[in-house]
Amino acid sequence: MKTEPFEGRRAKLMRNRRLDQPAWVGKFATWLLRSSLDLAPAQVRPWGDGMLAELRFVEGSWASLSWAVGGTCLLLKHSLISFFAGSGGGSAAREPLAGFDEEGGMKKLAAWVAGLSAAMSLLLLLSPVFRQGLRVVESSWRTAFSRPLMSERERKSLAQRARAEHDARTLAFLALQSLPTEESVRLADEAVKLDPGLTWVYASLEVRHRKNPESDRWVEQLNQWDPDNAVPKLVVAGRICDETFLRVPFGQVEASLAANRQWRDAMAAAFRSPRYDSYFGKLFDLDRDVMTRRGLDQPMAVMGALAVFGFPNLGSLQAYEKILLAEGKKFESAGDLKRASESYWTVVRFAQLMQLHSSTDLERLVAAHMLAEGSAPLKTIAQRQGATDESAALAYQVEQWSTAQESWWDDHFWREAYLWNARIAGDSSLVLVLSLGLVLVSVLYLGIRRLRSLPSSNRRLRLAQGMAVAGAAGLLVSSLTLFLSYRPFAEIYSHFLEQRGAHGVRSMTPFFDFWGPSTDIMRFVEFRPFAVSFWYAFIAAGLIALTLMTKRLVQRRLKPKLAG
Known part of the structure; x- marks a missing residue:
């Protein structure tokens, strides 16, 4: 029987095993070790040649990859040691033993490190989270310099497509962005003409552009479209309140409003209304719909619309509340508890309505304060009349003001973490831009030098190579930092898009940390x-x-x- 030599059996066994392993792994291991060997200093290259030769006899592709990674780490270690030892000046720095000549190893190492870092940074562009983070930071720079969140070209292109498709909701979305008055009014009118259900956008236009001659028409259409809602009445009262603030000394504003019959009629109608809807829920549903359909993916556009949408005039609410409470105390002092209770209950009922149907924390906080202010004297009257159950219920409503305040400050406490994340993301974006500029300048210099074969000093060459490596490393680190620090915001925005109405709005408030200088x-x-x-x-x-x-x-x- 003929026996096969041991070396032949070993080679055959290795070939059979390699057939069961992914071929690309072995090829990658060979390329990795050979690339590291090209960068290695002269004194360790024999070791690298030996490791590369031994790689052919390593059994298994994954084992060969492990061998190549270990050899690469060893070679790169000696490359870095030679770099540090060879760049300190003096004659020793120019000896071949240092491992790097100006056109050889140092150039290869710089190109290898810079290229790898830049490639890893570019891979992050495949992540939707990273791309969204870049857009948010870019939007924060726009707000810092008082620029619109959407460029004029983007707005006009989107408006043109919306008109061609008769898309009223997209036109309304654009009208609620921070735009010049004429453009906002034109877009809003087009949207309402196509869909009268969007008449609520006039509430925002009236608050933002009260000096516009069309404001009377907006208020009239709003009241006709939503007659049972308190907010259109508050819009009318808010206009009168703002005009009073401008022409009356500060200490006399409340007295002037109390004497203004038109303002009091508007506030009385608002407090008698069976509904309270500040339209923020409709605003956020509009944002979700348009941005999802149009693929905008711009969280700051949501915050921009919220910032310019405009609250009902809360100053009017507080002024009218004081008038009703003062009237109630006057009736109470005169012994007319029935009329006093009516004044107090007017405040309480409206506060309850507002608290139940508010969309924002600020509205709920104001409603809780009004509820406590109106319930306190009612509790005293109930105690005097022996109505124990009613007194206990009113006492509970008074305590809700303290609970609302604590909740408000608790929310501000957890927002501190998001504030720091926003600052880190903003700083990382700035480092990213500077690092990218550093890489481009150094690559441009090296490219021109190579194309024109220009002679240059070793110091300039080493400086350009160092700038390329430092810039690429900064690009990678800043990109990773931006990705990690922005990731919680991306999850918040994703959750917001899945909600309806005002749900999820509270969680979006951390995005205001990107508003202004980021x-x-x-x-x-x-x-x-x-x-x-x-x-x-x-x-x-x-x-x-x-x-x-x-x-x-x-x-x-x-x-x-x-x-x-």
Whole structure:
């Protein structure tokens, strides 16, 4: 019987095993180790040749990949050691033993590190979260410089498509963005003409553009379209209140309003209304619908619409509440408890209606305060009349004001975490832009030098290569930081789109942290906080000093070993 030689059996066994393994893994392992060998210093290249030769006898593709990764780490370690030891100046820095000549290893290492970092940064663009984060930060820069969230070209293109498709909701969405008055009015009129169910957009236009000659028409159409709602009446009263603030000294505003019959009639009609709807739920449903259908994916557009939509005039509510409470006390002092109770109950009933149907925390907070103010004197009257159950119920309503205040401050506490995330995302975006600029400048210099074969000093070449590596590394780190810090906001926005009405709006408030200057440098330009700038400069100087000291220490310790 003929026996096959041992080496032949081994080679055959290895071939059979490799047939069961993914071929690309072995090819990648070979490419990885060979690329690392090209970057390696001269004194360790024999080791690399040996590891590359041994790779052919490693059994299994995944085992060969593990072998290649281990060899790559070892070769890169010696490459970095040679780089630090060879860049400290002096004659030793120019010896071939340092491992890097100006056109060889150093250039390859710089290109390899810069290319890998830039490629990993570009891969993040495949993530919807990262792309959305870039758009949000870009929108924050727009708000910092008082620019519209949507460019004029985007608005006109979207409006043109909406008109061609008779899409009233998209036209209404555009009308509620921060636009010039004439453009907002034109878009709103077109939307309402196509769909009268969008008449509520006039409530926002009236609050934002009260000096417009068309404001009377908006109010009239709004009251005809929604006659049972208190908010259109509050819009009328709010206009009178604003005019009074402009022409009457501050301390006399409430007295002037109390004497104004038109304002009192509007407020009385509002407090008698069976419904309270500030239209914020309709606004958010409109945002969800249009942005989903049009693929806008712009969370800041939601916050922009909320910021300019306009609340009902809460000053009118508080002024009329004071008038009713003062009248109630006057009746109570005169012994007319029935009429006093009627005045107090007018406040309480409207506050209950507003609290039940409010869409925002601010509305609920104002309603809770009105409810407590109106319930307190009613509780006293109920106690005097021996109505124990009614007194207990009113006492509970009084306590709700304290609960509402605590909830308000608790919400502000957890928002601090999102505030820091927003600041980190903003700072990361600025570093990303600077790093990208650094990479482009260095690549442009190296490209021109290579195309024109221009002679340049070793120092300039090393500086350009160092800028490329530093810029690419900064690009990667800043991109990862932006992705991780923005991810919670992306989940909030995704949850908001799945809701209906005003649900999910409360969770969207952290996006206001991106409103205005989103980076600490932009905040410094706008607000000039000396303490913040001082400590940032101090920390930056300390980090630079620590880096230089570490590099010097490594050079001193490694030079004698390399020279030996």
